[in-house]
Amino acid sequence: MARTLRLDPILIQAVIAGSLSFAHLHDIADAAGQAGWKAWAYPISVDLLLVAAWRRMRTLRATDRPARAAWTWFVIALTASVGANVATAGLLDLHHVPATLRVLVAGWPALAFLGGTLLAHTPPTAVPAPATTEPLPATPADPASPVTLDRTPAAPAPAPAGAPELPPAPAAAPAVPAALVVHARKVADAHQAATGHRIDTGTLRTRLGVPPAVADAIAAQLT
Template sequence: MLPKARPDAVLVQAVIAGALSFAHLHDLAEAAGQDGWKAWAYPVSVDLLLVAAWRRLRLLRDAGERVRSAWTWFTVALAASLGANVATAGLLDLGNVPDWLRILVAGWPALAFLGGTLLVHPAAGTDPGPAVDPAPADEIPPTVIERDTAPEPVAEPELVPALPAPAPAPVPEPVPVPAPLVEHARKLAADHLARTGTELDTDTLRARLGVPAAMAAAITAQLI
């Protein structure tokens, strides 16, 4: 035997309230200059934004995320619905709608589109993704563990062959200097010291005697 269908009082109340709010929004949009199908589209836009914000609010709350953005758009849609209900209750002359209300009604589609887009496509990082349980340690392939924990081989240092020791510099043979030349050099050195007050250097001695550099160095060594 089929169960008897009983009317749900909450559902009936929701349908009546929705129909009245729908009519009030239509009347306000029509009074603000939105005629024809546009006047009927306004209540649909407001109710859809209200439902989308409420659904988004519940999803964020269940996920433990921040619900401030969803609350913002829910409040905007609720204010639009309540404002239309109050405005059409005799407090507003629908035959002479003020300019600011016409501006609000005309700008509603852009505002509703922005709110719906942000609710459907939230910013990155606000939606929690599906939880992924980490794999137990015993389910990880042993080859992966061995490859990650195996020590890297240490390269042995290459042996560099020792360079041969440099050959010693050849010792120059002593240059023979005649004794009379050494005596003459002593006189030149004494005269140079008396005139200048400085010792006679090798280059000057070489220039005075007209001898090679090696012989001049050998004479200077004997003068010391």
């Protein structure tokens, strides 16, 4: 069965708007003295920083982490894009560009490189592992009398002859705080939304920064 090609009006509008913004950024860069291939590289740099900041904001918000830095770089890239579009609307003489605009255009590559580096290499915030408390030994009735603690484990009693050998009892699962389970569920939902697959125990343990036993206990509650 032949598939019919259907044009998406939203996609068409995005292509038109992106092309116009691209051309305006190129005209501003060319008027500011960045001729040749450099004038075409400026709109690519601005649009890539805008998209990278937006994707970073969505990833951070999906895991309930602060996105102030990503939002700052998004505003910077959006200001550069909107400013170029407004400047080409007859408000600026492209044949006599002020020195301030030349300085801003010349300094943009360093600013965009810094923003892209920070967005790409921001480490994820790991959730601290729950602290385990060990019960204190009982206080003796007489503080003056010395107390000697025998830490030698008691030997197990021998099994009677002919008795069947029992399998070892499974280790008790560690207690997991409810807040950590809620955060792990959000991380798992964000991973499935981004990759289309359920998160495995190893990836969950790396994202949460918890011991393997705690990660297994959390994974058992997420199923």
